[in-house]
Amino acid sequence: MLDFSVIFKIGGVGILIAILDKVLKSIGREEYATLSNILGIVLILFMVIQLIGDLFNTIKTMFQL
Template identity: 60%
Template sequence: MIDIGIIFKIAGAGIIMMVLDKVLEAGGKKEIATITNLVGIIVILIMVISLIGDLFNSIKTMFIL
């Protein structure tokens, strides 16, 4: 079963990324805002990849492969 906490972590990371993007762009640091967005996306993808790995392990144990 998926933990609801991971959904809140992903949503929180998205909100933080959005706020950082707006603050940095308002300060004239568009390049740093872009890098911050890329780092945030990579962190979220790592979280999702670990969930997919857990899913495959669950399927593997379910079918005893």
């Protein structure tokens, strides 16, 4: 069963990155805004990769591989 806390974490990171992006662009720091967006995407990708690893472990256990 999917743990909904992971979905909320991903959503929270997305909201934080969006706010940070708007603030940095409004003060003229577009390069830092782009960097923060890339770091946010990488952070979310690490979360998703961990979930995929758990899925593969569950499948391996289920089929006794």
